[in-house]
Amino acid sequence: MTSPDSQSPAPQPPDSPSGDRVHRSVPAIAGGVMLLAIAAWIGIDAVVNGDGRTPWLALAVLLLVVPLVVAFTLRPAVYVGEDRLRVRNPFRVIVLPWGQVASLKSAYSNEVLTRSGTKYQLWAVPVSLxxxxxxxxxxxxxxxxxxxxxxxxxxxxxxxxxxRGGGTMSDGPVRAETDRIMDDLRALHEDRHGSASAQGEVTVRWAYEILGPAVAGAVLVLILLATG
CATH class of the missing domain: 4.10.910 (30s ribosomal protein s13; domain 2)
Structure with a gap:
């Protein structure tokens, strides 16, 4: 279920994805690349050919838009390790030792519920009806x-x-890809939540590398519009 590296006894830093299985949303990544290409094309054209304050406004909009596109499309990932689940969402990174995970739920979104009752959405594993x-x-x-x-x-x-793959009697029910991922996460949680190495505290880190440029871009856009 896991790669050989993830079973190494050497300790890993809380934010290190080394040795983990990584889940990402391929459609989100494709959409993000397309949006970034469009934004770059429009923004560069405005900077090169724009008059007056237009180039500065275009740069400010790019400073706002590019981090947000990256945050919601390219950034989300779920790193699955033997001892913890690392969830990289648009604006936060949550590290959850398996011992702190109460359950993994799937409805209209996939979520992990901690023993304290806090829910975190798995952006990189979206539900597809x-x-x-x-x-x-x-x-x-x-x-x-x-x-x-x-x-x-x-x-x-x-x-x-x-x-021969034509039925479901021997292989079980046919499942959507993200539902199979959630099944694997539940199985790993069931197997590892009581392990001594899978204990610890839940940590949450804000993604200032995304929030900082986006806020700066928003402020610049407001200033340019207000003074224009």
């Missing part, structure tokens, strides 16, 4: 195919069809 519907349709088709083969060839054909 469309993916869930596709998975259910695949499962229904596979089950129907297995039943048809069972009716044609006898009861033994059901296990044969499932074993």
């Amino acid at each position: 469309r993916a869930r519907k596709r998975a259910r349709r695949r499962e229904m088709r596979a089950t129907a195919q297995a039943r048809r083969q069972m009716g044609q060839d006898g009861g033994g054909a059901l296990g044969f069809a499932a074993g």
